[in-house]
Amino acid sequence: MSRPARLDRGFSLVELMVAMVIGLVLTLTISTMVARQESVRRGVTSGNDLTSNSAYASYLLDRELRSAGAGFSQATASNYGCTLHASRNAAQLLPATAAFPAPFAAIPQDYRLAPVMVFAGAGAGGSDVIAVATGHSGLSETALPVSPGTAAPGQVKLSNTLGMRGGDLVLVAQDGLAQCMLQQVSAGFVGGTAEVLTFGGTLAADVIAGVALADFAIGNTNVSLLGNATGNQPRLQLLGIGANNTLFSYDLLQLTAGAQALAEGIVDMRVRYGVDSAPRDGTVDAWIAPTSAGYTAAALRDGSATSRDNLQSILSLRVGLVLRSDLVDKTDVTRPTLTLFDTLPAAQQHTFTVPAGTATQRYRTVEFTVPLRNVRYSR
Template sequence: MQATYLQQRHRRSKGFSLIELMVGIVVAMAAVIVVMQVFKMSEGARRTTTGGDDAQTIGAIALTVLQRDLRQAGQGLTNPNLLNCDLLLRAGVTLNGLAPLTINHADIPAGDAGTDTLLIVYGSGLGSPEGDRINTQAGAAIYSVSTPSAFRVGDLVIAAPAVRQAPCGLLLSNVAAAPVAPNVTVAFGTAGVANGTLYNWGTTPRVVAYAVRNGRLTTCDFLTQNCRLTTAANWAEVADGVVSLRAEYGRDSTLPPDAVLDGYDQTTPTTAAGWNCILATRLVLVARNGQLESSDVTASAPAWAAGASAPIGLTGNWKRYRYKTFETTVPLRNVAWQGVPTGC
């Protein structure tokens, strides 16, 4: 009896066997794997959701920035004596083909493959956007105008002759001294502009380019930077995650013109009359979710307006990302205010 009791007590004190430990470890590992899988799925869903929110926010901000400039496009430069002229912005820097809005301007390097660039120009002067008549001229740098009070020291101005020259080359200068009626004195004048027009672009005009580079919407101010170079020193980032920008001109193609928009295309006008028939622009921005998925989640590239001549094209491993498109049409109101153009 005593021996049997001791043997049973000895068997009860041995603890877990190796098989029991291995089974326990396997069960624990299975539980950990299940927990990790649930966590992975939850984290992936969270990143997809927050990434979509980021794309929504980034695209909305980028589109707002573009619309702000596009609504001002053409302020102070829609007169035929200015349109499509070459403008010397500063020593050694000439903007070729002056216009309110240019898609894929020759002076702006191309952005990412399958994207467009925009060049937007407008002034901020206090005077008439149609300019001030130059009654007489004293030398090259003093203009006698009808309303000198519309000019201030530091305003950027353009003096254009009464008859458009060929080739049409203009100079951007600044008001160098407080106007003394009826004279406005500039730092660098243009000879032979008596009976012409002095256009006031104010102290903060914009000659600004936009391009998508390396998956980012970037901008360059042509008045202060060399926008012909694509270095970071010249192009500032507006929004990360914008992978495409496409745009088209809204054109009045009726003959004779009737100031009604008839269609869209990417054909850039080559004459002042042609620019007068560009009434709007439509564009699309494509923002990308920053979450790279483990498999393809986008079967086909995003699309925009029906009949658009510039389809959205994406490069690289684009199918493993999600996208949001932001599309709008912006009337060029400073062109529309000119009334029905005389020709296109």
């Protein structure tokens, strides 16, 4: 007995078309969800990378800046703004005989000692460069007076040399001279009641760029202990943005050779000074750009009493960073401009314009304030 014809019939064309449409809709929906999930995942990963980079860069800068001025801020009249002379293996190190390596080639070769100094627009893309000086003596921050007339080749005379040892790095400076020298205590020296402090080693020299140790024989000369050549090294650093959106540091004393890459993904760095305006009360009451009158690098470097006073008035730094991810999205994910220091008056704010063609990459701004604890107790 044959089966009814209706039982041998398959799907009709209409039924097949409906099934195909449903299948295509489901496929499209699933594909869209997968693509959206992947985009979200990539965005989260990119955001996490920016968070990690910003936290790490902030930590590095805070570490370098927080102790600025340690070791020499208790003798501002002789130390602040002095032109530092240093040598290594009898070769002049400072003032530099050639331009500093990138990204610091625009920084003046005659380095003036200060806890911090900002060179506005001297870095890559017009970013700021920070010069920071920190001693790590581990001893008293009080400068030691040199007995008048005793500065001579290879030595000075102090009231005592307690705590000094071979390899220590000291700053020799004199009120009103506007020049200072880095010297290294001779190997094997052990301080105590002995009054004569002798110099020798790779970082010691009697004459550097025409300035002689004997020039400090006149009164009001001080010795400030900065650290040691092999342990507790002083850090005289330049910090700025260079090629490939990288934060670099450069050791002016070349205890660490060459420019060192610190963190990636940073496209801009801007700084504002936290200033204790007159009358002085030890608190920050104004934020000043490093392009403002009296606070430009040129003004802070002129060696005048006003520049020293202004350097003492800088009690903190507010640092703003702009970071960018490597991930490129299909559509724009960043607005055309970003603002740093938006809680400050308009004149102190900085507008960062996102470069053409990079709005498809994620940007992030981060700001932090670093108190300069040693400057608060300077005199």
